[in-house]
Amino acid sequence: MKIAVSGGSGLIGSALTRTLERSGHDCRQLVRRAPRNAGELEWRPERGLAEPAAAQGLDTVVHLAGESVAGGRWTAARRHRIRSSRVPATLRLVESLSALERPPRVFVCASAVGYYGDRGDELLDEDSPAGDGFLASVCRDWEAAAATAATTCERVVTLRFGVVLSAGGGALPRMLTPFRFGLGGRLGSGRQYFPWIHLDDAAGAIRHLLDHGEGPVNLTAPEQVTNADLTRSLARLLRRPALFPAPTPALVALFGDMAREALLASARAVPARLLDGGFTYRYPTLEAALAHELQHRGSAPG
């Protein structure tokens, strides 16, 4: 298949591109600058494809681009960038893809388990309603923008990612730093569910969904863990203490809504559609995923 990926320089996009190329697919990058070679197609978040003629013949588009959500306190300017790089940018991209003589058959768009908001220990599958808060509202509108592709595509898939674990980037390296200094500990009560997926499984699941998926899909591991479980696993694998819980008021004072919605919110999101569709995980358990990442990157002691 001829597949274009936006956000291809990011954590998931670069792993996905490697996975797709290894499977023999012809991968193009949707880049936000002038193309440097035949493998790149230019798009702009504010106006979609720059040269629609160059995008003819794509079978599938995987749209992952978006301003980082975890990059710090959500100031008004940052909220604007988080939303505008997703909702109107997805609408513009879909408009320009739909106007092609032969639009892609499949449109796959990122979203996040942030869709569900803070839901305690409720089991959340893809039919569960959206929650409250800034992230939930961005995810809801982002998925609605992606769904407009259904007028010309055979299938639209939205990827509700849990936290993607890789020692090479994203959340995990940030979590490891306090442990390395012996200052690790749970966040808040630690009772909040921590939805996660290993990077290889996230990329493998997207490849699987190119053939089988439709509608929203939770990209999370089958093993559900809390923040306290995660903290214990990190401490054990790194052989460091986990004696320094970060209290909720301190996290909220430091990071505001980002702490409430991304660090302290509980989303027990189950991958019902991936399991029903027969997807096989390489890392179904947190301990296996973390052990692989820490050994692989030489981060484990001993």
Ligand SMILES: NC(=O)c1ccc[n+]([C@@H]2O[C@H](COP(=O)([O-])OP(=O)(O)OC[C@H]3O[C@@H](n4cnc5c(N)ncnc54)[C@H](OP(=O)(O)O)[C@@H]3O)[C@@H](O)[C@H]2O)c1
């Ligand atoms: N990683 C996770 O744990 C996780 C969890 C939930 C949801 N997600 C979602 O999945 C998608 C991919 O995640 P990721 O971890 O690969 O993200 P990432 O590493 O931050 O990469 C995102 C990519 O989007 C592009 N981008 C950055 N700022 C942008 C902006 N203002 N407007 C348009 N494009 C911009 C960049 O690619 P180019 O420079 O190549 O355009 C960047 O490399 C994101 O939309 C993210 O919200 C990720």
